[in-house]
Amino acid sequence: MKRLTLAIAICLCTFKGISQTSATTIEKSIWNVQTGLLGVYVNNEYRLSNAFALRTEVGLDAGFAAKTNDTKWGMIPTINIEPRYYYNLAKRAEKGRNTSGNAANFFTVLFKYNADWFVISSADDVITENMIAVIPKWGISRNIGKSKFNYEAGIGIGYYNYFGSDRKYYTYPENVAVDIHSRIGYRF
Known part of the structure; x- marks a missing residue:
């Protein structure tokens, strides 16, 4: 009888633990509009499991160059795919x-594609080429109060490669990509 009671108690504790864990999951689908210092983006996060989501994003990446008497800026289209692992969701909910x-x-791995389809720029001589990047990242996502406004920040180091015919104007270290982002947005 003691063994049966112990087995039932263990099962009840296990089911209680599973039900609490499954109650704290990421949302099924989220649409978001975000902007930061260097771009504007529309994204969707789709739940794959309790802690994993697939984020797909389209937007315009921005950049600028400044010289003594001249400042240029430009925006190019980007497509991003990120499988995200939210590792402290349950801990935050418990608190x-x-x-x-x-x-x-x-934690995420950013798969980024910058396209040379068009350029929005302050100068006519801005040159772009197709570029892909694979960047492992760490980040945070938080809400601003109880509103649907949010902010996000992240950092990572990875690999990039340009797919262009003329590489003479690149002066960057070959194939090292650093990605730092800070954004504010609105969730639908």
Whole structure:
């Protein structure tokens, strides 16, 4: 009888633990509009499991160059895909923190494609080429109060490659990509 009671107690504790864990999951689908210092983006996060989401994003990456008497800026289209792992969602929920909109810390691998389809620029001589990047990143996503406004920040180092015919004007270290982002947005 003692063994049966112990087995039932263990099962009840296990089911209680599973139900609490499954109650704290990322949201099924989130649409977001975000902007930062260097671009504007529209993205969707789709839940793959309790802690994993697939983020797809389209936007315009911005950049600028400044010389003594001349400053140029430009924006080019970008397509990003990120599988994200939110690793502290349950811990934040246990502490009573707002986790709506997947507000938690995450690890991701950013797959980025910058296209040479068009350029919005302050100068006529801006040259772009197709570029891909694969960048492992760490980041945070948080809500601003109880509103649908949010902010996000992340950092990572990875690999990039240009797919162009003329490489003579690149002076960057070959194939090292550093990605730092800081954005504010609105969730739908």
